[in-house]
Amino acid sequence: MSSIIPSINIFKKEPTKKLRILFVAAEVAPFIKVGGLGEVMHSLPNALRALGHDARVFLPKYATIDTQKFPLRPEVQGIKSLTDDSDPHDLLVSNVLRYEENGQTIAYFLENMEYYEKRANVYGYVDDTTRWVLLSKGVLEFIKVSKWKPDIIVASDWQTGFVPNLLRTDYKNDPVLSKIKVIFCIHNLQFQGLFDHHFVSEMDYDAGRAPIPAFFDPNILKLNGMRRGIMYADLINTVSPTYAKEILNDEFGEKLDDLLKERRSSLFGILNGIDVESFNPQIDSDIVVKYSVKNLDNRSKNKIALQKRFNLALDKNKFIAGIISRMDAQKGFDLIVEISDALMRNIDFQLIILGTGSNYYRGFFQDLQKKYPDRIGCHFFFDNQLPKLILAGADTILVPSRFEPCGLVQMEAMRYGAIPIVRKTGGLADSVENYIPGQDKGTGFIFENYDRYAFLIAFIRASETFRDKKEWIKLMKRAMSKDFSWKKSAEEYTNLFLRALGLQGK
Numbered sequence: 256m257s258s259i260i261p262s263i264n265i266f267k268k269e270p271t272k273k274l275r276i277l278f279v280a281a282e283v284a285p286f287i288k289v290g291g292l293g294e295v296m297h298s299l300p301n302a303l304r305a306l307g308h309d310a311r312v313f314l315p316k317y318a319t320i321d322t323q324k325f326p327l328r329p330e331v332q333g334i335k336s337l338t339d340d341s342d343p344h345d346l347l348v349s350n351v352l353r354y355e356e357n358g359q360t361i362a363y364f365l366e367n368m369e370y371y372e373k374r375a376n377v378y379g380y381v382d383d384t385t386r387w388v389l390l391s392k393g394v395l396e397f398i399k400v401s402k403w404k405p406d407i408i409v410a411s412d413w414q415t416g417f418v419p420n421l422l423r424t425d426y427k428n429d430p431v432l433s434k435i436k437v438i439f440c441i442h443n444l445q446f447q448g449l450f451d452h453h454f455v456s457e458m459d460y461d462a463g464r465a466p467i468p469a470f471f472d473p474n475i476l477k478l479n480g481m482r483r484g485i486m487y488a489d490l491i492n493t494v495s496p497t498y499a500k501e502i503l504n505d506e507f508g509e510k511l512d513d514l515l516k517e518r519r520s521s522l523f524g525i526l527n528g529i530d531v532e533s534f535n536p537q538i539d540s541d542i543v544v545k546y547s548v549k550n551l552d553n554r555s556k557n558k559i560a561l562q563k564r565f566n567l568a569l570d571k572n573k574f575i576a577g578i579i580s581r582m583d584a585q586k587g588f589d590l591i592v593e594i595s596d597a598l599m600r601n602i603d604f605q606l607i608i609l610g611t612g613s614n615y616y617r618g619f620f621q622d623l624q625k626k627y628p629d630r631i632g633c634h635f636f637f638d639n640q641l642p643k644l645i646l647a648g649a650d651t652i653l654v655p656s657r658f659e660p661c662g663l664v665q666m667e668a669m670r671y672g673a674i675p676i677v678r679k680t681g682g683l684a685d686s687v688e689n690y691i692p693g694q695d696k697g698t699g700f701i702f703e704n705y706d707r708y709a710f711l712i713a714f715i716r717a718s719e720t721f722r723d724k725k726e727w728i729k730l731m732k733r734a735m736s737k738d739f740s741w742k743k744s745a746e747e748y749t750n751l752f753l754r755a756l757g758l759q760g761k
Contacts, residue, residue: 274752276303276310277405279394281387281414282377283312286320286354286362289377291527291663292411292442295494298530300361302745311405313394315371315386316352316364327352327364331400334365336392338470347389347470351397360403365393383414384449384476388467391417395426404431407752411440413447416484417467423487424466436755439488443660444502444509445585447481452510463487485514490755492523492748494661495682499524507658523751526685527661528741534646534670541643548732554647554672561648564641565632567605574604574721576714577649577673579642579664582612587655587678592619593707594714599627602718607632607645646671650727651717655702655710659683665699669734674727675699676713686739690720690730698734 278300282293300310316327330353335346350366365371370386380386391410395418398404410418419437426432450459461479463486468475485491493499499522501507503515515522532538536554537547543560546553555571562569580586595606608620608631617635624631634641646652652668654677661682665675669687677683679701690697700717702709721727 272753272758274303274308274407274749274756275403275405276300276308276407276409276752277394277398278310278312278409278411279390279415279418280312280314280411281390283314283362286314286325286364287317287377291661294530294663295442295527296411298528298741299745299748302528302741303748304361305742306745306749308749311361311363311403313363313365313390313397315390316366317377318372318374320364325354327354329353330360330363331397334393334396334400336389336396349389349393351393351401363394363397365390365397367393381449382476384478384480385470387414387480388417388470388475388478391415391421394418395421395432398435399429399431405435406756408435408437409440410437410484410488412442413480413484416480416482417478418484419487419489420463420467420483436489436752437487438490438492438751438755439484441481441485441491441493441502441660444481444493444507444511447509447511448479449476452479482511482514485511485518488521490521490523490751491515491518492525492751494524495526495685496524497684498658498660498681501658501681525744525747525751526682527663528744529663529666529670529739531670531740534643534667536647536671539643539647541640542647543644546647548672548735551672551728551731557644557647558649561607561644562605564644565607565634566629567607567632568629574602574651574718575649576604576606576651576653576676577645577668578606578608578610578653579645580610580654582610582616585657585659587653587657587705587710588613588616590655590705590707590710591653592616594711595619595623596626598711598714599623599630602715604718605630605632607649609634609638609641609645611635611637642667643671646673649673650721651676651700653714654678654683656680656683657705662686666737666739669698669737670739672731672735674717674730674734676710676717677701678705678710679703686737690716692720692726695729696733697730698737 280296282289284293284297303310331351334349338347352364353360354362370389419439422437459477461477463482542557544553544556558571582588620633624633646668652673652675654665656678659681666686668675675687677687687699688697689701700713702713
């Protein structure tokens with residue numbers, strides 16, 4: 256990292272102190288997963304446990320959690336959360352359940368019928384802020400009475416930004432909670448509460464200093480959980496070093512850059528990892544033919560299977576570009592739309608799109624598919640297995656994001672030998688090395704300016720390099736050999752925790 260953001264030195268040997276860490280989040284795989292946050296909340300605690308730490312998660316008990324697959328046991332009954340600080344008798348009572356794996360507790364669930372179990376979804380309710388304040392109060396009240404006490408609490412994104420807020424205000428004099436350090440992790444600064452922070456009036460603006468309103472006070476819905484998490488946490492972390500720098504400026508700071516600048520001595524960036532067991536072409540049962548860097552010839556069989564799946568012309572030598580993404584402006588879809596037709600007219604390649612999101616982008620690609628039916632394939636619904644086949648059969652994966660806090664698809668693509676074309680931003684810049692001809696370096700194709708011409712040039716570079724089969728194979732082998740496992744990230748998080756505890760020199 257640059258001097259703007261403090262660096263975290265990796266230990267040469269495993270630290271002797273074993274830490275107790277509690278992650279608080281709105282979603283945690285495999286119990287409940289909506290997006291990338293849920294996957295991180297599964298993989299990172301697992302990696303920390305592999306290092307010998309006692310890492311656990313705390314989340315709501317949603318109605319959709321499969322209790323047959325994940326049997327839950329009572330842990331604490333009658334967790335009381337004040338709904339109105341002015342009335343000590345105005346309480347909301349919840350329970351805490353636990354889930355064990357191999358005899359060890361790894362997860363706690365806040366059980367409340369009204370706010371969690373009567374809801375069909377994780378997000379999307381008008382009282383979501385109240386639900387997350389309840390979660391934040393619930394975890395702190397649980398810790399007060401629990402035999403197990405964490406050294407560190409990690410709160411993630413705006414939904415749990417109220418944890419550091421409450422810990423350092425309402426609970427600041429508690430003899431147990433006041434000793435616990437709290438880290439706030441930003442997965443995406445864009446989402447800050449139940450509002451668009453770009454259009455908040457002065458009357459509705461939440462500066463973060465006022466006490467959290469009562470549960471039934473309409474002002475609770477105006478709270479900015481992201482701002483409050485940043486203000487009150489002991490340390491702040493983002494999911495890539497470059498994103499940690501980017502959010503200090505006006506372009507990426509989402510109106511919180513001034514606050515982040517004030518706290519930059521406490522701001523860090525650690526790149527996420529991926530599940531290298533699930534994303535492993537040597538053992539993946541979701542692809543047609545398994546392969547590795549030692550037998551890349553087998554990979555072409557997956558390309559043929561991918562072409563058959565989307566009714567494209569069968570040709571193992573055809574250049575295939577894949578898109579696996581949520582379809583919105585953040586992901587750079589306006590750039591893709593602007594150059595797609597020109598690319599199809601001038602370059603001989605096939606394009607496969609897998610994603611959900613904007614109906615505008617969906618309509619565009621449907622129209623483009625009608626124009627080039629044997630060269631374009633589309634799938635606009637969630638599919639758990641299809642992404643693996645695209646990673647195993649496509650030659651390149653397009654990730655031209657406007658901004659990208661971390662991004663996982665580019666790392667997953669490299670794991671399968673699909674070379675990413677990415678914009679130099681956030682985690683894309685930290686995980687992909689630009690290919691330079693003749694130097695035996697690089698794992699992908701990077702463009703810097705967010706415009707269609709820069710993206711177009713990067714695509715042409717990739718398609719032309721693909722024609723040199725020997726060079727392309729070397730490029731694939733370098734990409735597939737990169738280590739994106741969670742072990743490295745978990746070691747960096749360990750150092751961050753020790754820094755928060757004052758056990759590592761600053």
